């Protein structure tokens with residue numbers, strides 16, 4: 169029996185998310201104003217879930233009789249073998265930790281998306297780097313194999329063959345989750361019912377490590393049953409990139425939850441065109457309380473350039489309206505800085521986001537992630553040499569119409585326009601039914617005109633010709 173240390177390090181500087189965020193590259197939100205500092209601190213208290221692959225690796229090593237220690241901080245931990253979850257935004261920290269562990273005599277390996285697509289970043293700081301999904305290699309390590317160099321870890325096709333993640337081996341204070349519809353923290357755990365995505369969006373890092381596979385309905389429901397046995401009123405964060413791809417499977421999962429009377433809530437990420445009223449109602453009856461989905465840009469021409477299939481806006485509006493009626497929180501993702509975009513076009517995206525009126529909106533700056541087709545396309549334009557700046561909030565390439573500073577200003581404007589609307593306050597207070605009231609629409613329009621954030625030439629031109 170060996171002592172196996174799994175290092176899922178808390179990121180340094182800002183709010184760092186790893187594991188399944190940005191396909192495993194992670195994101196770092198740096199607070200640079202009072203409001204962003206408040207948002208950062210609130211997020212770190214209320215939105216804490218452990219890393220899914222750490223849960224899986226803990227289960228694999230524990231099943232083989234090894235002692236598993238999960239660590240999140242820089243304190244020295246003793247063991248025989250350490251596996252470090254990598255991110256792009258905090259890779260220096262992870263390398264430092266690995267080098268120190270190695271100096272104490274441990275064998276050290278790296279895993280995760282950056283280890284897979286940029287193994288050279290980690291070679292020399294540990295004994296081996298796993299490329300691919302880590303479970304297949306973890307099974308070999310658990311059986312006693314010694315590894316060195318770059319070690320391919322092929323994707324496991326039969327996901328039902330994996331043990332359920334062992335959250336009891338992960339420190340409990342990482343399990344926080346709160347929704348604005350509920351007061352207090354709920355225990356939240358992540359879950360993968362499928363992996364990867366069969367779509368072809370060129371900027372997306374979720375689909376580049378392995379092909380799409382899904383677990384059986386029985387296996388998914390059995391894991392939920394196990395979670396309910398361990399934790400009261402658990403909230404399950406389904407981290408599949410495209411949960412509702414197979415409609416019948418989702419209906420069957422919802423039916424399975426209801427049939428077993430499981431008392432849990434869950435959330436998922438998906439594409440809006442893979443949702444319809446019957447499916448949403450069925451999942452809601454089973455405990456669905458949050459849906460996140462990509463909009464990216466409202467412009468079909470921009471989406472076509474990045475091979476993203478367009479979703480009719482009318483359909484999105486109908487689904488979002490239904491979610492408001494059922495009390496399901498919606499989060500829409502937007503990307504700023506597609507090559508064709510000007511600042512004026514970006515402002516239209518922000519206007520669209522306000523008008524679409526989801527509960528939350530998440531704006532990021534286009535980031536070319538290694539391994540994506542977009543990275544190949546933009547490589548000649550990439551000027552940023554510090555990988556930690558590929559954090560989702562920084563412009564890293566020479567954009568034809570944007571400078572890094574202007575991109576950051578547009579990003580700030582997106583958040584303050586979306587969250588600073590008077591109607592958003594009504595939404596927050598549970599009075600969304602008034603959000604299309606003419607008086608509130610006038611108040612929103614007034615607020616839009618009132619906040620003039622920075623010089624925007626197209627606005628001055630419009631004023632001059634009015």
Ligand code: SF4
Nearest residue numbers: 365367369372374409
């Ligand atoms: S649909 Fe979503 S997860 Fe799938 S490739 Fe496109 S952006 Fe990625």
